[in-house]
Amino acid sequence: MKKQTVNSRPAGPKPWYDPRVRALFFQVISLAVVFWVGWVLIDNTLSNMQSRGISTGFGFLGESAGFGIIMHLVPFDATMSYGRTFWVGLTNTLLVSAMGVVAATILGFVIGVARLSSNWLVAKISLVYIEVIRNIPLLLQIFFWYFAVLSNLPSPRQSVEVGGALFLNNRGLYLPGPVTQEGFGLVWVAILVAIVAVVGVRMWAKKRQMATGQIFPTFKVSVAILILLPLMVFFSAGQPLEWDVPALKGFNFGGGITLIPELVALWIALSLYTASFIAEIVRSGILSVSQGQTEASKALGLPNGLTLRLVVIPQAMRVIIPPLTSQYLNLVKNSSLATAIGYPDLVAVFMGTTLNQTGQAVEVVAITMAVYLTISLLISLFMNLYNRAVAIKER
Template sequence: MAVSSIADKGSTTRSSDSRIWNNPTVRGVFWQIALIVAVVGSIYYLAHNAFENLERQHIASGFGFLDREAGFDISEKLVQYEPSDTYRDAFVVGLLNTFEVAGLGVVLATILGTLIGIARLSKNWLLSRMAQTYVELWRNLPLLLQLFFWYALLHVTAPGPRDAWHPLPGVFISNRGLMFPTPEANPTHKFMWIAFFVGIIATIALDWWGRKRQETTGKPFPIVGAGLGLIIGLPLIVFLATGAHMKLDLPSLQGFNFAGGASFSPELTALLIGLVVYTASYIAEIVRSGILAVNLGQSEAAGALGLRGGLILRLIVLPQALRIIIPPMTSQYLNLTKNSTLAVAIGFPDLVFVANTQMNQTGQAIEGIGIIMATYLAISLSISLLMNIYNARIALKGR
């Protein structure tokens, strides 16, 4: 009897254990804890191993080097910088250069890609085939190869400063880069900038009010025209009220190079052209697919009401297509920003260029790579956040 009782208890215990283990919730919690322990343990092992190797090779660790003198110059900078400045200042210069490329690239690629995408749907056979050829050509060539092509084109094909191409008044293209005029600094310009930002804030507030008004009355508010009037009109009013002080600083040939105005170096010009042309080929397909996804009956109904093709596209088709276009467009903005790291291949001093120089001088590669990773992660998350906010605003909302 005792043996039988013990056997029954053992059987009951195994049955209870089996029931606990077969519980999906218990198993899920167990494997998640096991995964967390494995990840944390791996990170600890790798970090401990790295610090031991650095100490064995007498290589300093940490970010104390940021306060040391950099000792190298940066050819292109948006803020004042000298070789005697710190590594921290050098990283700021590289970061601003990255922002410059990413910001200009996103704007120009969006404009070009939208135009090419619309052209692909044109009823004009020649225009649509030219747009298709553009997409198929640039989308299927490696981006790095395109950057080398544009860089070589500017250095080999473009003439010297004395024979520079002169496509527009005050604009010159040579093997020294792209030169263009800029307004001369004037104290009244700061008030124009203030008026510009006031116009943006007023447009946002007016858009919010217009949406509320439309929900209440059903009458749409012409926010595009009103917004452009505020953003452009307010600075123009300030410009006229302060005496219309506007004098252009024109580039002019002096010796072997141009002086005055502003310029884009061959490296920056080639990088921008390559990124814009390449990314625009993807954006064009996104725009085309978004427009095609809008029911054809929408365009037919608008045409029956007497709207012309341009108005149908602007007022009926594109607002609906945006809900489809925005998510994949966000991916292309992220790709363009991350692809800008290829600037190091043609010598443009972006963040990666500065970090590579720092790593070669200090030997602290982990910290340099960490700065690059953290920076691009922050930029990518910021772009995603802004695009998701905009996507949420234009999404259809159920009542």
């Protein structure tokens, strides 16, 4: 018997047929291409900027801006720096985004539920709303509200008036502003105490339900605590809050809170537009919960309210949250259309005026894009965390 020498390792493929070698090769090539393209772009940009006499670096942020901004949440005047214009723009973007998210969510949920209403008329009107609004470009809607509606409002002297406190004219929307008086700090303390109390009640109620099976009306009690406690403190402290009602002074209104027409137009358009998408998301979310779930919870003897709260909504939310997140992201991104009507958001102020005045295109564009990237990542992160909390726990 002859011992055959068995080659324990068969000859591997030729190196250029080996998938690992190939993968490495392609990755090195693509990395090299990316670096080469990047290097060419940077080189071109630097030489172009040199020939046009543009300096590089972020030093311009400290220079005086020299232009005014019609609306600012942080203190600002023309003598302040370009860096300050960035903060003004950013806060304005965040303001309109936050206002839009709140309004669009409320409106979207209402319309989405109305779309499924057993009332034929209400369902059809919701359908028409959704199909009309979401098929018209947002920019057109913003223009419509700004140039066709708000600009055609009467002058301050003939303002549209609601209850002597709310005024609407072609200079904007005027609301009474709350002015806290001495002693209002107590109310803040009361609100804080109420929140702590609610958390305590919830924990206690859950513990008791676990131990005895008795259900405590947590929701009603929580709402009562949250409303009544601060109210009681408010009244016992002698109502330390006054309303600064806007009043006509000369040619314009003074006092109170002023929403400039650009903000109002952008807010209305963003909310209505995004609401039409949210409504469809809500509808599909509710429809995704099968009828059997409702029937099963009825069979278990849960009343209607609890069925909705414990069975339907948690399951619908699982379907609703991911697309809702992307709608919020879209809303924040769409708020940059502000620049078309002159609302001083980040893009209009920083990428518009500041860029034009300083010519620092690369730095300004990079900062602006970084801001949007950060906002996107943050919203995704929070929504993913929430999504993980409500997702199906598979055991």
